[in-house]
Each structure stands twice: as C-alpha cells, then as structure tokens.
Amino acid sequence: MVGVPRSTGCRLCRTRKVKCDTLKPSCGNCIKYGAECPGYSRGLKFVDEKHQIRQRSRRQGKSQEVSTTGSSASSTTGSDIAALDSESWSLVRPSPTLLRLELPRGPLLLNMIESSTNYTRSTDVFILLSWLNIDRLGKRALLDGAICSFALHLTGKANSNADLVAKSRTIYGLALNELQAALQHSTEWKASETLCAAILLCYFELFAGTAVPDTWIQHAKGIGTLMEQRGPAAHAEGWDAAMLLSCRGILTISDMFYPGKDQLFLSRPAWRHVTSDGGRRLIYAPDAPIEHIRVGDGFLANLAQLTPILHGAYLLREANKAGMFVKPDKISALAHLATVEHVRLARWFDDFDALEFPRPVEVLPTDPDNSLFETVLEHKSAAAGSLLMGYWASMLILEETLVECGTPRANSEISIRYFVEQILRSVESVGRDTMGAISNWVRHTDRV
Incomplete structure (x- = not known):
C-alpha cells in the first residue's frame, strides 16, 4: 500500500504548497521573500466526529426545540452540561449574530463561578475572574462555554475530581470550535464577548496544560492580534478596558517567545493611554491603595x-x-x-x-x-x-x-x-x- 505523504515544511510553505527546505529558525523560502516564518508546529485541530445527517430543510421549529430541551439548565449538574448536544452550543446556527436562547443559564453559570472561586480563593485565582461582566452571561453560547470549561477545571482540580476535569476539556473543545466560527464572522469577531471567551480559553490552556506546553502562549499571541485589530478606542473604558488590563502580562510574554516583525502594540504611543489602570480600579478591589495600582502598572x-x-x-x-x-x-x-x-x-x-x-x-x-x-x-x-x-x-x-x-x-x-x-x-x-x-x-x- 502506498503511504500518504506528510509534509514537514513550515506552515507558510504548506499553505502555498511549495517545497520547503525546513531550515530553522526560518526556512529558505521565507528568508528569500522576506516573510515571517510561522514555524513547523502543527496546531491542534478539533474535529467533530459525530455523524452528520443533512436535511432538506431546517424549519424554525428545530431551533425552538433546541431551546426547549435546554430550558431546565438551571437545575442541571456538571455532567448534564457536558452531555448537551453540540448544536445547543452553536454561535452561528440558526443566527450568526446574537444567540438569544431563552434559557436561565446565567444563574447557573454564576453559581459555577462562585463555587470555583470559593474553592480557589486561597490561591488568588479568583482575581482572574473579578473583571467578568455577569450581565453578559446566558446570552452567547461561546462565552458561556468558555466560562463553563474554566470554572469546571478550577473546581475539579481543587477537589481532585477527575470527572469534572474531563468534562471541562469536553466543553473547552466545543467552545474552541465556536471561537473559530466567531472569528471568521463579519461582525462577531470584534464583539466583547468574543474577546472575553478567547481570554478565558487561554487561561484554561494555561491552568489545564495541553500536549504542547506553549499552546497558551500561541493563543495569547492571537488575542494580541485581535485586540490590535479592534483598536485602542475599543479598549478605552468599561469591560473591554478591564479585559485589556487583565491580560497585559500574557500579551507581553507571548511577544517575548513569538516576536513579530513590528514593535509590541502595547508599547506604541496610541496604546499607552489605555494600558494602565491609572486609579480607575477596573481590575482591582475598590479599596486597593493607589500606590499598589501604580506599582502594578509600572511593572x-x-x-x-x-x-x-x-x-x-x-x-x-x-x-x-x-x-x-x-x-x-x-x-x-x-x-x-x-x-x-x-x-x-x-x-x-x-x-x-x-x-x-x-x-x-x-x-x-x-x-x-x-x-x-x-x-x-x-x-x-x-x-x-x-x-x-x-x-x-x-x-x-x-x-x-x-x-x-x-x-x-x-x-x-x-x-x-x-x-x-x-x-x-x-x-x-x-x-x-x-x-x-x-x-x-x-x-x-x-x-x-
């Protein structure tokens, strides 16, 4: 039987379908044409292997049926959440904009967050979730899935519950699929909920660990690209400003390990006025001393x-x-x-x-x-x-x-x-x- 060839070239050469000399750190083609060599690693690709049956038509009742079957979500457990059909997590089906499921998922997710932070309060992990906007819960499956996976992992690790940790990884895979769909959408890519979900999934990779130890750093690099494309004005105030402030550290670390050809966008003059808290206490406790905030911003x-x-x-x-x-x-x-x-x-x-x-x-x-x-x-x-x-x-x-x-x-x-x-x-x-x-x-x- 003839084997199937598998290219070992860099990702750019594989995309262009040209022969790569596999030199490191940059291949000959990338050096020749002045392109930034993306490297040779093959990122994880999550594939839904469930058998798909195409139907001639999708009636509106189908989406209502999905909503109805999940209407008891407020009383479900962690195992019930992991068992939900992948369609109930979809961001782009049936509406590619805002997923308005009439489910009381908000109280359920809030309870999960409070439980996870109670278990981990001694380690200061709860600070990572202090900037979450609770009013946004229960409206987008992408954000709900990202929060769910992270909270389940924290709770599972704190209680040495392997079952919860496994379920968190299942939901993480579903949420990652939704994130990919949102980033390819014409308007959803710049939504605040999309950015929040991307940050939470990056935190999940940092805490949970993956087969490739620097996956979270590559993910953080993508978050930086997303923020840069949204522009500094989109992160000037409110929830978006808090999200930027919360992940300044991981954005800088990702640039250390995966530098771009240009200067880190956080160091540019247009961004400097939005990269410090300046006493607004967007991610700090209301009673946090201003001296502590200034020292944190300074570092x-x-x-x-x-x-x-x-x-x-x-x-x-x-x-x-x-x-x-x-x-x-x-x-x-x-x-x-x-x-x-x-x-x-x-x-x-x-x-x-x-x-x-x-x-x-x-x-x-x-x-x-x-x-x-x-x-x-x-x-x-x-x-x-x-x-x-x-x-x-x-x-x-x-x-x-x-x-x-x-x-x-x-x-x-x-x-x-x-x-x-x-x-x-x-x-x-x-x-x-x-x-x-x-x-x-x-x-x-x-x-x-």
Whole structure:
C-alpha cells in the first residue's frame, strides 16, 4: 500500500504548497521573500466526529426545540452540561449574530463561578475572574462555554475530581470550535464577548496544560492580534478596558517567545493611554491603595519595554556562539537600552519594596533529599510573589544582556547567581494546588 505523504515544511510553505527546505529558525523560502516564518508546529485541530445527517430543510421549529430541551439548565449538574448536544452550543446556527436562547443559564453559570472561586480563593485565582461582566452571561453560547470549561477545571482540580476535569476539556473543545466560527464572522469577531471567551480559553490552556506546553502562549499571541485589530478606542473604558488590563502580562510574554516583525502594540504611543489602570480600579478591589495600582502598572510597563532588549540579546548570543560578526554600533545601542532599563527597573523595585505586603519566608523543602537547596521560598501573597519573580527574571535578562554585549556590570556573576537561585527556590511555592500548571510556565520562561 502506498503511504500518504506528510509534509514537514513550515506552515507558510504548506499553505502555498511549495517545497520547503525546513531550515530553522526560518526556512529558505521565507528568508528569500522576506516573510515571517510561522514555524513547523502543527496546531491542534478539533474535529467533530459525530455523524452528520443533512436535511432538506431546517424549519424554525428545530431551533425552538433546541431551546426547549435546554430550558431546565438551571437545575442541571456538571455532567448534564457536558452531555448537551453540540448544536445547543452553536454561535452561528440558526443566527450568526446574537444567540438569544431563552434559557436561565446565567444563574447557573454564576453559581459555577462562585463555587470555583470559593474553592480557589486561597490561591488568588479568583482575581482572574473579578473583571467578568455577569450581565453578559446566558446570552452567547461561546462565552458561556468558555466560562463553563474554566470554572469546571478550577473546581475539579481543587477537589481532585477527575470527572469534572474531563468534562471541562469536553466543553473547552466545543467552545474552541465556536471561537473559530466567531472569528471568521463579519461582525462577531470584534464583539466583547468574543474577546472575553478567547481570554478565558487561554487561561484554561494555561491552568489545564495541553500536549504542547506553549499552546497558551500561541493563543495569547492571537488575542494580541485581535485586540490590535479592534483598536485602542475599543479598549478605552468599561469591560473591554478591564479585559485589556487583565491580560497585559500574557500579551507581553507571548511577544517575548513569538516576536513579530513590528514593535509590541502595547508599547506604541496610541496604546499607552489605555494600558494602565491609572486609579480607575477596573481590575482591582475598590479599596486597593493607589500606590499598589501604580506599582502594578509600572511593572507591566517595564515588562513591555523589556521585549526588544530580549530579542536583541538572543540574536546577539546566537551570533556570538556561531562566531558571527555583529556591528559594534548595534551592540552599543543594545547595551544602552539594557542599562537604561536596568536603572528604571531598580527604581521600580524601590517603590515596590516600600509597600506593605507579606515578604517571602524561608521554609524547608517538601523533599529535602532531592532538593537543590536547604531552604526554599514560601510566598504568602500570590500577587506579591508574581511581581517578585517577574522582577528577578527581568533583572536576570538585563544582566545577561550586558554580559553578551561585553559590558557586564560590577559583580554581575554574583547578581546573576542570586536571581537564578531566587527563582528556582520559588518554583515549589508557585507549583502547588490549582496554580501548579503555572510552574510549567515558570520553568519554560527560565530557559530564556
């Protein structure tokens, strides 16, 4: 039997149906024509394998029947939700605009969200859902499915319930299908509910983990593209502004690992006025001190400025390894950027350190025999811990950049070792319970 050929070329060459030389990081065709090589990975494609029967006509009564069969959703359990027919989740059938099912799904979903946040309140996961607009629930199957999958996963993980976790993945697949349909629609692609669903599904991939560990980063890159196409005015106020503020971090991280040919859109002048909370408390508690908000905004602004430095440092390191010549003026420019950002970030840390927050404490590792350290760091505050680890990682990147430029700071070896050890000693703390999946991201980020 003749085998079916399977191309190993990059995605762009496969789309163009041309022969690819499979060079990395960019193939010869992409280099020749000045195109950005999308890479060689094949993304997951969710296919509904249920047998489809085409009917000669679809009467209006069919859609009413779907609504009627789900009218008891307010009393259903998690298993009933997973068993719903895929048509009841459809965004584009029968109406391609707003899915107005007369189902009391809103109270059901609100109950699920409250349950999941109660289970995970100790890990600060509930902050991720604090910006959700409850009034939008129960109106779009796409958004409802995204919320459902994320809430079920959090609850299942917190209770070690494998059945709930499995059901969350089933609903995730249905919601991902709906997201693909919405993004291809002429008006639905820019709806606030579509953006919210995309963010929630990205969070699901981050917490749940997938076969490919960086799937969520690729998804975040797509969210950035969607926001950029919607424009800064669409994210100036209200719910849309809160969504932008909530995922500034993952947008910046995605640009670090999958940089585009242009500057990160969050760093552009047109976007700067909408990328900080500025005391509006859109994603913060009403009583949050303004100093805490400013420190949070400041760190994310510095993180966005770090991405071009990281890209330049990576290229310089690879060139140094290969013995390639790099123009001295480019090295000097990169060293200047790194030095300025180092000073700016050190000033930010002084402001952060002046705040009142629980400092990390040294504790014994859970497995002393296999631990690299006699003591590890326990972060009592997840928010403060994430800022600390982000600061250590950012300073590590800047120190290594200056080393590659041939202009290391005084005692750089001691500083580099300190930042590395602080990060590694914190992995055990951030890798517990529901937040455990994020430790995979931490290890992935450390490789930078």
